[in-house]
Amino acid sequence: MGFDMNPQSLKKLCRELKLYSSAPELNDVLYLQQKGIVKLKHLDAYTGLKSLHLECNAISDIEGLDDCVNISCLYLNQNIIEDIKGLENLKLLETINLADNQIRRIQGLAGCPLLRQLNVSGNYIRTEDDVSHLLECKNLLSLDISNNKIDDEDALKLNYLDDSPVFAKERRLAEAWEKGGIEAEKDMRETIKKEEALERESHRKGDCFIQMHVSK
Structure with missing residues (x-):
């Protein structure tokens, strides 16, 4: 049975994680x-949250984040x-990170003016129209759209993002394939996967350090 999100269960979880259980607004992660x-x-x-980890669940709708x-x-x-929605209040x-979901179209991000990093890899995006909403994400610097269902070459151009390193991952994979074929691309994919794992671990430790420091 999945975790039932209610005030009591959330407070219990905070106690287990040594977070603030009696004053949830003080938790930043x-x-x-x-x-x-x-x-x-x-x-x-939980109005003070700055980092929220919800990966690897069975969430179908982005909701309940207005506060x-x-x-x-x-x-x-x-x-x-x-569908990407429910983010309008997250200014x-x-x-x-929306990787490995069932998203077919990028939308619902225009209300997040500070958005700099977006990961939608491993979804069902196919055409240029599916990514056109990115025109409204003026501050986007990093975009991972790999491992989708793209069959429209125009969707890969994204000329309006040429000044930003949005396809660093894809570029590394393409360059590896050009130099050494499929095996080189495979090796590069493994290298990138390890780098991403190290980055996630670094963020996790950073969040833990911040929380522990604040608690003390």
Whole structure:
């Protein structure tokens, strides 16, 4: 049975993680990954959150975040999300990971003016029209759209983002393939995967350090 998000269960989790259970608004990070969560709810008291980890759950809708206006990093990778929505109040959002979901069209991000990093790899994006919403993301610097279902070459051009390093991962893979073929590309993919794992671990440790420091 999945984790039922309610005030009591969230307070219990905070106690277990040595976070603030009696004053949820003081928590700047919350770890809810791999909990079997189906529905996001009862986060209205967690107004101080800056980093929210919800990866590896069974979430289909992005909802219940209207009061979490301080979130800058949101991790929703490896869920079952089809539509990008419910982010209108997250004006401070800088990073969102939506990798490995069921997204077919990029949308719902125009209300996040500070968005700099977007990961939508491993989804069902196919055409130029599916990514045209990125025109409204003026501050986007990093975009990972690899491992989608793209069959429209125009969707890969994204000329309006040429001044930013949006396809660093794809570029590294392409260059590796050009130099050494499939095996070289495979090796580069493994290298990138290890780098991403190290980066996630670094962020996790950083969040833990910040929380521990504040608690003391």
